[in-house]
Amino acid sequence: MYHHCISILFVVVVVLLGSLAKPPSPPWDDMHIKHSWNAVPKNWETLGRPPSGTTIDLYIALRPQREDAVVDALYDVSEPGHPRYRAYLTREQVTDLVIPHPETLELVNSWLEHHGISSSSISMTHGGNTLMLKAVSVTQANTLLGASYQLYRHVERGETIIRTVGYSLPVALHWHVLTVAPTTSFVSLRTQWQALRNRSDRAAVKSTSGGPATMLSSRAKVNPVTPSFLRWLYDTEAYTPNTRGENVLGIAGFLGEYPSQADLGAFMRKYLSEAEDATFNVVEVNGGVYDPTHPHEEANMVIQYAEAMAYPTPHIFYNTGQGPSGMDGDFVSWLEYILDQENIPQTISISYSIEERFLSREYATHVCDQIAKLGVRGVSVLQSSGNDGIGLGTCLRDDGTVRFMPTFPGTCPYITVVGGTTDYEPEVAAEFSGGGFSDYFERPTYQEEAASTFLQDLGNRYQGLYNPSGRGIPDIAAQAVGFRIFLNGNEHEASGTSLATPVVAGIISLLNDWLILTGQGPLGFLNPWLYGRGSQGLTDITEGSNTGCNMDGFSAIVGWDPVTGLGTPRFRRMLEQLF
Template sequence: MHIKHSWSAVPEDWVSLGHPPPGITIDLYIALKSHRENALRDTLYQVSEPSHPRYGAYLTNEQLAGLIAPHPETLELVNSWLAYQGIPSSSISITHGGDTLTLKDVPITQANALLNASYQLYRHAEHGETIVRTVGYALPVGLHRHVVTVAPTTSFFSPPPPMQWHAPPNGSDEETGELLRAASGEPATQLSNRDNVRSLEPSFLRWLYSTIAYKPAAIDRNSLGIVGFLREYPSPTDLKAFMRKYRSDGWRATYTVTRVNNGGYDPRRPAIEPNLDVQYAMAMTYPTPLIFYSTGFGRSNTGDWFLSFLGYFLRQRNGPKTISTSYCIDEKSYPLEYAINVCNQFGKLGLLGVSVLYATGDDGVGKDCTLSDGTVRFRPTFPATCPYVTAVGATTGFDPEVAADFSGGGFSDYFKIPDYQRQAVTGFFQILGDEYKGLYNATSRGIPDISAQSVGFNIFLNGREKRFDGTSCSTPVVASIIALINDHLISNGRPALGFLNPWLYGSAARSLFDVTSGTNPGCNTDGFSAVPGWDPVTGLGTPLGVFPGLSGLGSSSEGPPL
């Protein structure tokens, strides 16, 4: 046995409660290396690049399984090891598109023996969430080159929503202030910064991002998915109140709830994050079907949030073409191999034609940049740093839009710079020079990719209006715009956008509004600055031009609309 991954100490903010109660079982995911090492990445870029002959030729579930399949020798060796350790074949299944072995209901004592681990119950010091994890695990030496990672093992995380409460100017929860009235097209006030911004109505966002005239036409074939964690749920009653006030033609609107991995649903106890996501997504895309995915943590908190909901999505044949998630955490909180495996799952969704969007967080370049070994580094967030998702930052103001001072951004310490982003990031470094040298990785994936309004979002919560800021606001806004573009494409017999980034950094870049002012301070620095072109504050800019009403939309027979 040789160590696959271990922490030198219990990760920050987690406290051990000792061994879990007797009889607890755990579902283990063993991610296997693909026989064709770069096939996932190469094929994903081909079907996602508008200029490539294979653009839009997304794979079926069966084709995906063939593309990522492990080598027969890998399967033989791993199955032999599991049989030797007494794992019954009846409890083993191939999941996550075809490259993962899922072991159901493994007793903790057997999991300890299998992985030379010491699973214990841990509680998060801040929010009280409990999980079953181990600070280290090992595999037989001969399996290391065949196995990417085993989970859940050393992935200590409970993703907090990047959300900030923002008091209205007069301190009243019900204050809505003057707004840009999209119906008349006349601005009532100029929005300049987060201190004096009044509430943003969905009608303003629909006007600003040119979707107000569009009528969804493929509601029988297109939908938008919102992923929820932390036992947080939306309320249909609050949604109706929100729609009555801000989208009266859709006051009867509702959403579908899908429970993943024993996810719960109690609409009598609504939470901020899912209410915001559902209310704004519905107001912007009505009557496009909206699905809320309540992701559980398994029995006795032994599960894995990411792998459980990703495994579910990869089994679907007619799922949403757009998925929005507003939860994230510091990249360094995850083991490298685990992060790579989760990122690959997002790449698989792209191969199936799904657009995945993630918030970059609300701490600028980082909240606390001193690592456990004493070194100082900016703290980018995951999954936003995964090169197979579209990372969403934050803006505020109007005429022009400027960077919100909390917009999460920076550079990954795990993922190399993808080809689609290389030219854009190189241009930023030519402007940046040596500033902050050593605090980030200059050869890696940069975030965000795109941004949108994020300050002054009113929501209904338990019947009362409250105001919030954050990339939790901008992410469902961008996802809604993508869902509407997908609606137009599908209704005209064309494939959905799928993985967005090759398009965003290519032909769509000239249609985005380039945000060139503002910073994202953090870690006792001023953070990065928004500059002409791409920057790690607002990315390529905001989607002012990607959906210009109905004029010219889809006029080209090749590639997505501009």
């Protein structure tokens, strides 16, 4: 009897030990909301359920085991004077920094297995902490995420996407999963250009403190803006790139828009004859299709002015398709693609953005972290600030309050944002130049002194309409009004920070060319250098303001401001700050 009891006890102990070694799966049906909207976001209408059999690609961003490793590495390699300044990491080294904890992977895989997600459809991206689930049926995605995916159409642009106004995750996964896309982010990427609009040059603008008006000085105007003017104004005309095979300038294209080689040739023949043979390579991403017979104005003008500033530097135009996920997948899929490459262009220009408020904080943070990985790899990413000043229209939110509307991904602290100017001797702020302060991202250390000085001058004006502790944009500026461009063999005139951005990107590419020529690493993430010694290579813009929200907006003042940033570039002076 005694031995029989011992045997029973032994069996019980073995069972208990086994259960301790392999804990039971969490209750996958204990779902809590991860993110949701109270209503369908503004300018979107519901079209009902997607057709039966519709699939989407899901991106699941997992929390890295070392949460701050990438950002710490970014500042190490980007801060002048740091022992690791410009000692960039490889693709594999960045991947190692963001590997999720084994427990995270085990839990997520168990959850996916529970819902019948085939292991053959799951892959880990080279971003290092993102799972991609390929071709998941909408029905399965609804069950997996406690969601209700619908077709939505943008009432103004007619774009159709698949989204849900809310999604949930099991309680056990909330800490482990940072975000899932596409879900609640109603991303409709907008190009930051506009047909030249009538604008009244005001005789005076209010000072930021609301005190006596400051008269705009007499200044020279140029119409139209052409490559020769920009190369003269920003002092690049005497420099010819030398490392043609090593230094590359990349342009991120979305919305199925692409440039024309024929239009580039016509543009160069008229405005920069020595660059008549300028060309570019097209890389198709996520189902992007290149059709040179149907070019788009946005893509044309970006490639024309990037080439005009950086010729004969090689250019790559990334044509990113919508894929089955719709526009949300554009930016995420492009980032996943570019981070997977062994070699990435040292400079990248982006002219598409979305109002920050239309994204979940978790989604924006994930995209921002992906951008940080580019900086760790030694890439300078330039982003347009937008063409709506401090905000489009009345800036009225659903709750009836007014709030300025900064644009993303510019509000990400790990990207360099370009605002707009016009005229010269002196240059002044373009009234549409996007600028403001993020509601999602805190002000980075490199910007603390510059932004604090501006805010002290601003005082209590606009109190409650923006986040005074947020990351401020833009960082730098360039000409943005009255550019000549070619489209389908005909000349047009256009304006916008979409034009300012490739101009600055071209100048940064020239600086990278010189660094590579002298055996050094490229500039990489620019801002720690720009807000320090690099600012001495810029011309401060102190006149004009960026209107919006039916208000005067912020004013350009001495020092940094959320209209023109630190100022406009002067290539030779910037070159001197590299020594």
